[in-house]
Amino acid sequence: MFSRYRLNSTVFFARKANKGKCFVKAAKECGFGVDTASLNEMKECIELGLSPEKITVTAAVKNRELLGYAITNRIPVIVDNWDECDLLHQLLVDMNRTLQVGFRVSGFEYGGEKLYSRFGFDSEEICETITSTMGDSGKYHKFRYHGLHFHLNGYSIPQRAGALSQTLDVADALANNGFRTRYIDIGGGIVMNYLASSEEWENFHKVLRDSLLTEVDEITFQKDPLGMVKVDNKLLGEPKVYPYYNEVFQDRFVEAILTTAKEGAPLYRHLIDRDIELRIEPGRSLLDQSGITIARVAFRKKDAEGRTLVGLEMNRTQMFSSSADYLLDPLFIPQHPKPGSPTEVYFVGAYCLEQELILKRKISLPQYPEIGDLICFVNTAGYMMHFYESEAHRFDLARNLVVEKTSGWQAFPDEEII
Template sequence: MKIGQPTLPAPILTPIIKPWISALVTDKVKLSELVTKYDSPINIYNKSEFHHNIQTFQNLANELELDLGVFFARKANKSKTFVTEAKAAGIGVDTASYQEVKDCLDEGLPADQIVLTAAIKNRKLLSFAVQNEVLIVLDNRDELDLLAQVCDEQNKSCRVALRISGFLFEDARPTRFGFVMEEAYELLTQDFIEKEAYSPFQFQGFHFHINGYSIKERSTALTQAIQLSDQLQEKDIEVKFIDIGGGFLINYLEHKSEWEAFHEQLIKSVSKKAEPITFQNDPLGMLYHQGEIIGKPKVYPYYNECAKDVFLRKIVESNFDGETKIFEALKSRGIQLRIEPGRSLLDQSGITVAEVVFRK
């Protein structure tokens, strides 16, 4: 560190911690007993917090009289506890692997409360899903053709949804995978009707995945998905639901001022105007070049005032056509809105406790 460089106090980020967690982590005797009994590390869950988070989304749906299907994104936590609690709460589960589907069925979750959205679906996974009548979200024509073979082998039909992409947002297309909307339209209005191999498919609705946490991009994509549904309705093809996936923000911090101070000090340290506050002065995605900071930190927005149900509200209350809002457009068409929250349902619902073996 150069002479004259200021020494700033390390930034403080005060986390939001529910009372049950505070009480538990300060009870050293109880924690010691648990580690002795179950070994280290251990995961401790509070199921009531999981149900509370579910209810926040359902309360919004009730207020807006919106048909909302909630599917817990299982990939966010592998514990079967949350599958059991999802069943108890009457919500579905979004699965991304053979084992996740199997766990849900083993826990007694009805097939119509399970959706398979795995990015990679091999024959074994598709066969298992068809056999158990699980809704399958398809991403590409290779999956379509493989699924057609599986249905033919089992002599069974199956419920399917199409993951769509190619939404126009300020001349950009912010989605990574799925059928471009024009291709999805062609597929449903021609191939699904004309190709005998696709006759076992029972089309249910659309799904999409938007990168990042932009409300505007999600509302734009949802608007365009509804418009695509209108085009299909003209061909007597019904869209029962539109699934907008997950990515609902969580607020992890107590104070906005601390979050802003952290970023200010990070910029100073990366600019070599203060001591490092990250390991090896990691710029967290920024670049320091010729005395200037380029870019912004690529970190989760740990403090935000638009979390969970508030995030969803801003999406569905966005403008649809100048006269109606998105939730009104969905209601008037009888289209169910589906969401796949993961971390936002798990917020404050568990902690991991580990014993320190040694210090170095």
């Protein structure tokens, strides 16, 4: 898509979406960069042979050790606040080095209001921030200004187009003050699509609402409203779940941003005219169709209200993101297939909490599961495996296997990747 628009661009895989080293290796093979959120993520990228200019650091907290490592390895950093700038600059002076930096920008105007973000420098002040502190005699004379960065919460195309447009204005203002912007990084949040049809998605919402407002059977555990609030038998808000169905997603999502008009020309044209590279940092959407999570059935039982609970050898943090539930049905892999006796179950996990449900939704299986049967959650590489994974109760973390087809199929532990 970028080449169709003749746009100079780089994709940085947002590593936080999955800790597997295999994805860093794959990013490298594709010529992508990697967006890192911690010292360990950076270190692994260097160890796996990524060149420093293919790494960007957007870590929310950058301490002395992390910044020192970036300086030693000449890894460009995106700065977020004054304290970070002070620390980075002090280290650069101490180490007698310079470093490429980008500035995170926020506070974009949208629909007559400022978009809130806890991150970044305000878009109305960033030009003054850079011009007054950088350059040969500036407070941050060791910084080498290279570009601007933003990452917006949510999945709005118009908000991203507005932010890009306003960032281009900042780049123009900086150019008038002698600072060349080499890249604009529009972050991640590039939406992906999990479902085959809009009907499934709409039907789910309808059946969920019906189950919450009427006497019909629950479809979520104890009629969990998935983040909606029930007041006077009315449901307020929407389920707090990822938008699992989207018509415009991945490359077409980015295309819709870039083709939005600014002053009579599409945004991509403004980037080309100013010789500014476009950078994106997709996490989830880059991992589409690239991971599954498998757990063994440990037990079956009835709860006090008659539901069938199926205990899995896993815990909730291994299938958990900011979405109130994962809305894809898992695959059932029985040891002894006996079709014809469907059964409705809830999956529960190993943590000692009443609310330790792997999925809040009731799942229909083609038969009553046996101990040792496998449940396979699909398309989980993006945030569903590791983002919140914890070792509470001293459980071992799950094993991460890489499955590769070379001459035949082979599986090996991710940590063996070098």
